[in-house]
Amino acid sequence: MTQGQSRSENTRGLLFLTDEQLRKGIEAMFFAYRGFTADPDRILAEKSYGRAHHRALHFIHRSPGTTVNNLLATLGVTKQSLNRVLRTLIEDGLVLNEVGIRDKRERHLTLTDAGADLESALSNAQSDRMRSAYRQAGADAVYGFCTVLEAMMDPELKEHYEHLTGGEQQ
Amino acid sequence: MTQGQSRSENTRGLLFLTDEQLRKGIEAMFFAYRGFTADPDRILAEKSYGRAHHRALHFIHRSPGTTVNNLLATLGVTKQSLNRVLRTLIEDGLVLNEVGIRDKRERHLTLTDAGADLESALSNAQSDRMRSAYRQAGADAVYGFCTVLEAMMDPELKEHYEHLTGGEQQ
DNA sequence: TTGGAATGTCAACAACACTGACGTATTATT
DNA sequence: AATAATACGTCAGTGTTGTTGACATTCCAA
Numbered sequence: 001m002t003q004g005q006s007r008s009e010n011t012r013g014l015l016f017l018t019d020e021q022l023r024k025g026i027e028a029m030f031f032a033y034r035g036f037t038a039d040p041d042r043i044l045a046e047k048s049y050g051r052a053h054h055r056a057l058h059f060i061h062r063s064p065g066t067t068v069n070n071l072l073a074t075l076g077v078t079k080q081s082l083n084r085v086l087r088t089l090i091e092d093g094l095v096l097n098e099v100g101i102r103d104k105r106e107r108h109l110t111l112t113d114a115g116a117d118l119e120s121a122l123s124n125a126q127s128d129r130m131r132s133a134y135r136q137a138g139a140d141a142v143y144g145f146c147t148v149l150e151a152m153m154d155p156e157l158k159e160h161y162e163h164l165t166g167g168e169q170q
Numbered sequence: 171m172t173q174g175q176s177r178s179e180n181t182r183g184l185l186f187l188t189d190e191q192l193r194k195g196i197e198a199m200f201f202a203y204r205g206f207t208a209d210p211d212r213i214l215a216e217k218s219y220g221r222a223h224h225r226a227l228h229f230i231h232r233s234p235g236t237t238v239n240n241l242l243a244t245l246g247v248t249k250q251s252l253n254r255v256l257r258t259l260i261e262d263g264l265v266l267n268e269v270g271i272r273d274k275r276e277r278h279l280t281l282t283d284a285g286a287d288l289e290s291a292l293s294n295a296q297s298d299r300m301r302s303a304y305r306q307a308g309a310d311a312v313y314g315f316c317t318v319l320e321a322m323m324d325p326e327l328k329e330h331y332e333h334l335t336g337g338e339q340q
Numbered sequence: 341t342t343g344g345a346a347t348g349t350c351a352a353c354a355a356c357a358c359t360g361a362c363g364t365a366t367t368a369t370t
Numbered sequence: 371a372a373t374a375a376t377a378c379g380t381c382a383g384t385g386t387t388g389t390t391g392a393c394a395t396t397c398c399a400a
Contacts, residue, residue, distance in 0.1 A: 015305045015312075022297045023232075024335055025304070025316060029206050030225070031331045032319035034246060036199050050355055055200070062193075068378065076204060081357055083379065105366045105377040127192040133321035134195070135185045137314065142185075144307065144314025146195060149202035151303035161201045165194055220386050239346065251388050253348070275346040275397050 039125035047118070052077075052085045057111065057119040060095060062164055065108045067100070074160045094118060209295035217288070222247075222255045227281065227289040230265060232334055235278045237270070244330045264288060 040054050059074050060066060068086070072079055086109070089095040094115030100106035111119060134142050153161060210224050229244050230236060238256070242249055256279070259265040264285030270276035281289060304312050323331060 015309055017301055017304055019297070021312075022300050022304075023293075025300050025312070026206075026228075026293075026296055027232075027331055027334060028316050028319040028323075029203065031324075031327045032322040033199065033203050034327055035323045036196075038324060048354095052356060058196075062197075069376090077356085078358065079378075080359085080380080084356080087379090100377095103367070103377080107378065123193070123196075126196055127189070129322060130192050130195050131187055133318050134187055134192075136321040137317040139185055140310070141314030141317040142191075142195070144311030145318035146198050147307040147311040148303050148315035149198040151306040152202040152299060153198075153205045154208060157201045157204055161197055164197060218385090222387060237346085238348090247387085248389065249347075250349085250390085254387080257348095273346085273398075275395095277347070 035129065036126070039129055040122040043122055043125055049088075050085075052081070053089060054122050056082070056085050056089060057094065057115060057122065059164075060109045060111055061116065061119045061123075064110050067106045067108060069106075071109065074164075076157070089115065205299065206296070209299055210292040213292055213295055219258075220255075222251070223259060224292050226252065226255050226259060227264070227285060227292065229334075230279045230281055231286065231289045231293075234280050237276045237278060239276070241279065244334075246327070259285065 037051060041051065044050060044054055055075055056071065059071055063070070068079065068082070072082055075082060086095065086097075090097050092114075093112055096110040096112055098108045098110070100108055137145070150158065150161070207221060211221065214220060214224055225245055226241065229241055233240070238249065238252070242252055245252060256265065256267070260267050262284075263282055266280040266282055268278045268280070270278055307315070320328065320331070
């Protein structure tokens with residue numbers, strides 16, 4: 001029941017993968033993602049923000065001066081959904097919303113000092129766990145980790161990921 | 171700003187990790203998780219179910235006859251939240267709810283044939299992407315992937331993960 | 341028999357996503 | 371100059387998923 005489905009593929013040089021291995025990976029993703037968000041969630045709960053606020057802060061920090069449309073595409077949500085979050089962040093003085101110079105329809109988003117402080121607190125909480133996991137697992141494991149994650153992304157989302165990694169690095 | 175924080179730790183034999191590497195891992199998790207859930211989400215949307223239904227079906231499939239309390243701990247939600255999901259699954263004839271024999275307070279949960287069909291459809295959709303990612307990345311990468319994910323889990327959640335992987339495997 | 345554990349249910353609420361519609365600038369196109 | 375398209379914001383409604391709190395029931399065990 002767990003075995004015997006892709007032996008022929010093996011002869012074509014493909015990795016042999018049991019249902020068991022795949023299921024294990026699926027459950028690992030589920031449980032690990034819970035750990036991944038747990039620490040920032042605790043900080044956010046104190047300030048009555050949610051994960052959506054964290055994501056917005058993160059990507060505005062990563063791409064200062066980004067536009068609303070840009071952020072929309074990266075986060076993969078509707079403008080109504082993002083707007084709710086952005087509005088509170090702007091009202092609370094964590095994010096700046098400036099009219100574009102070349103194109104006045106656009107709004108450029110930047111973190112204020114207070115916004116950068118919160119972003120940094122959230123980022124540190126998440127990075128601490130990540131660093132600890134990386135060190136437990138070792139350098140080779142980290143490389144494999146990222147390789148598999150990248151292969152799991154939707155092609156369209158992967159472009160956003162690579163654009164962040166490659167381009168506009170300050 | 172991205173550099174120079176843990177050079178001293180390096181001499182103690184610890185992995186040297188830049189903020190950039192950590193941030194990349196964080197973003198990889200974010201984008202990959204979206205891909206991870208995208209395929210089952212499409213199937214669920216057709217049947218007007220959500221991810222919570224998927225998770226319940228998955229873990230009932232994994233541990234047939236599990237109790238509500240057990241499932242609660244694995245999923246990490248409140249009984250009220252799980253109850254709403256279970257109720258619809260039971261009403262729709264996807265899950266069986268049987269009073270325990272030894273302890274009649276407990277309810278043992280099992281998938282019906284229809285429930286197993288849906289679980290299998292969801293599982294296959296998710297596994298297909300996983301398999302493709304695993305093959306793109308290679309066997310070593312897969313090993314590293316799981317190692318890092320396991321290191322990221324909360325210890326309490328990791329027990330659930332290991333219990334599933336190790337025990338009650340028929 | 342009393343206390344506690346397991347389960348279920350009701351109600352209220354909040355976060356976060358969605359759709360659809362509408363308005364207002366601003367820019368681009370014809 | 372008129373028209374279309376773009377970027378953004380907002381209002382209203384809906385759905386899923388999570389949370390608390392309160393309360394009833396059933397059953398086990400001391």
